[in-house]
Amino acid sequence: MSRLDEVTRGRILFGGDYNPEQWPEETWHEDVRLMRDAGVNSVTLGVFSWAKLEPRPGAREFGWLDRLMDLMHASGIGVVLATPTSSPPPWMGRLHPETLPRDEDGRTEWWGGRQHFSHSSAVYRRYAAAITEDLAARYGGHPALTMWHINNEYCTFDWGDEAAGTFRRWLQDKYGTLDALNAAWGTAFWSQGYGDWDEILPPRHAHYMKNPTQVLDFRRYTSDMLLECYVAERDIVRRHTPHLPVTTNFMPMWVGQDAWKWVTEEDVVSVDLYPDPRDPFGAQNGALVQDMTRSQAGGGPWMLMEQAAGPVNWRGVNHPKPRGLNRLWSLQAVARGADAVCYFQWRQSRQGAEKFHSGMVSHAGEAGRTFQEIKGLGAELAAIGPEVTGSPLAADVVVLHEWNAWWAGAQESRPSREVDYPQVVRAWHRALWEAHVTTDFAHPEHDLSAYRLVVVPQLYLLTDAAIDNLLSYVRGGGTLVCGFLTGIADEDDRVRPGGMDARLRELFGIRTLHEWWPLEAGESAECDGFVGTLWSEELEVEGADQVIPYKGGELDGLPAVLRKGRAWYVSTLPEPPALRDLMADVAAGAGVRPVLDGLPAQVEAVRRGDLLFLLNHGRETVTVEVPGTHRDLLTGEQVAAVVELERYGAAVLAR
Template structure:
């Protein structure tokens, strides 16, 4: 059973509203709600006085209604009594300003009082509800990611540095503190990277971010272990929030949760599908690398617009289903939303919900109920999400942090560079995994490593081994330059990958905005360089593209039974897609379903082939039924489910295989839209309302 529901905050509502909620949840097919995320002040109104009777009734009522619970610990938002009693546990900004109560996440994760209080409330909940039949999942905290630079953090940071580096001499060497007279002679001199007059030390910044991640991970595991002590078989997780501001190494954390869970809020309608595919493949990669089989959970996303982030447009009809099922097809165990019922007040009162301020008579609720019915009709999800793709994109959050801290001659957005490669491959029809440095690379035939500024020794050896053992390794500009301490690898760029690639980058030459260089490329007729470019020589590699002045722009070097390719510039979409596609072709990797028209995407998972177009889910094909020749029953979901007869007729005299079935179905769809209408379930929806 796929999970469906979202955050539920019964402490905000009357008994009458809660009774209505139960009826609406049953009607919509909701089977899981997250309870208690921000209920600390209600659960513990005074220090040590716990008020849990109301939660007893909520859990009992949900269980009676057939709705499971992800029971949360409320440590993300300490109540006012705590912050008044422990002002030293309030977070301190980089500039020394101590934050005050009045929002959420106003705590220092290293403050002893905060640790003690957050663990105490977690233990109370675990002892009381470990055996409650409603509880299917434990949700620790919410969106770990709070920064603090206070004295508690300074003391803990020094201890963390001792464990990582040993003595002060090793720390000074790792951080190159001889630059600008920064050498430390006593541990008391070492502070968090607080506000300074000018540029900070990138190594200092990088280590502090690692420290913050580890500090929060310790806080999570302490609560997790308290829950496991009462309920050893409990499934315990926390919701990962994505973003460049988040000081969490999610690949490392993934090994400490029982189920990788993420929150995902796309930045805009135009990019929502691409961003959702990226987030899903990222979560699946973390899960698989951590030994969880690739299964993960979409813990939060929005029914429509969120609270902040510029102009928030409504999601057009069908996009709610399209995004949710896109996550399901890419391995999610369900689709959960923030939140079930829109809050009447508070900071996020205008964040959309499944039940809006006007009640359930709304397009959003009707679409949500329809989604619940679709999820209920799907086969049980397998324990592992698969199959593994043959193409992967390398993504390292610590590399991302290092690029953010670096003072480069031009701004580089590491995450955007990786996401762009992922999206271009996806749009070309390829199945793509996103892999962290700790992932098992066996089974991949193509590995794309974009802008990998930081490459440690283990990763460098791993990438070389991948190419030597037959893989097609694709490396782009800015890669291999620094080691694990953000120190430059001397001897010539690209540092750790120089010998593998058979080239030397001598200079960086970022182009000003608007300036372009058309390449002479063997793999593309229209590759245009922009942004970052480099001057290089390639004594040990074949040149596959040149700048207009004849300099090498891209290279390829055979190594073992594979190859290592290098691209020294940022390319336009067409040129970059051609470079990626040429490597896939050389590796013998086809698209999931070759020959699909632009805008139609196929995703294979759990014995099903999901096909999406601009209007949403087109069809879901059962691969086993196709193999058996059961064409009249092979389409199990989607807008074409009721056209089985026409599909069987269209397949007469054609070979019966999955690709032929899908192409025939897409052909039927194109015939249906000839009049300008798109079939959507049992209704017709004008093309103007279709998600873009």
């Protein structure tokens, strides 16, 4: 369960990363004045300050941080204190080169950037524990401290020698014997049989295709090693401050972390979210990440740790946010469960690699549009905070997502390189979002009984427990919709007999899956009533209703969409409008209703607790019919029957 409410206490946390070590101390007092003017009530300190805190091995320079902590407390601003372990000082790499990670070609990743640490390095872990211990001991009792933030955006991979040793130990714990490992990895193929643990390496650069299960296990191992680093630091700060929650920040659908496993170790689930302002699906991608993060938080409140107040600096072309878009996307996060709206960073840097990444205070300063919009947003969040914080968000539909399935399905030597797992998940979530249906996310082994509709965009790898869970859900009266390439492999990436698990084939009424027919980029499969993209399949059915057949080509007359009872199978990816209409029909048949009927296409409606959020993602003014009389918490005005939303406009309605 989320412990964010212990920090929010009836208000929305508003602020962001503050890096005052980049500025002279006289600027700190100016920053505090502007923070208070903008309604900032929380800042994150110390994320990238290791070299300043420990300029030499074992040295400690805490004076500047002492003054900052005192200043924040005196100003009524809470501090989320970070351990600085994501960016070790240069002296560590120079004195201990074994702490530096190596890529799969054996090249060292040097200092001079960030995240230049090997998760497996005993030396790195020892230094990380020491600085964390001293931070916790010094500031654990400080009245400004509200929460701990461990490291930052864990994303390091390492194929080096020390990682090879820990990979072997991880494999020994998992398999016990080499015979078990050889069986799981299928090493009879290509003469890969291992006779000694020391023969096993991370999946480094190879002449031709790598062993898929070795690569899959290396993904699992990497996630676990990073989690070990997090837990080690978390346990240190918990020992000093058991009363304070601990978090670390995820990146949206980051491939390197099994977040379902990670969230069991977090008190607060946090995410960084940077949709492209020019992306026509930016709002939908934001909603997907927000739905996933809320679900990882067990349905409780979550923290938007980072977003951009304006442009970022890492795209090919970095576009600013048009007027009103930052406000709109921030309110979207609150609508979908966020009780903290924060940014990277407070003041835009003048030097360094991110000097063109926006801040809440841009290079234009106090008079700039960015800060003025931040100031307005802070006032609105303060107004709605007491009404919204802690409120639940109910969903009748759940989308299943799992990292092992992603890792296994995304490797080389598959039927199609055009099939991109995140793209498929986004397409199915977008269909539900455009149908104005609110969704949760879940692991395929989670309890699904509370949902009217379960959607599986694609889960190439499914465990026996997950398959049994889906069968039990349908037998219990639930409706299941499943996309192609699901249930193909077991947990060792071993293809199941028949090309799809027999239990699933029986569930969907598929007698034989004869062939997969992947489509080239730009190629399509004509179906009765829509066009399929990306994929198609040659299916022979038994006991299923052929809902929609293929038309023309090799698959003419064969089922594109089929149904057996409450179980649906979609063997292609319908174009967006068709997938939206299909999902709207299936949802309605399962008893799922949209949040509001008759919504304009560009308007998003979300119910959180007793509040109704209306968000206009379009550039034109629209009107929305809302039954009854409500009070708009953003304006304080009463509205009846109709709400007018300007470009990027929003309303938060209470009865």
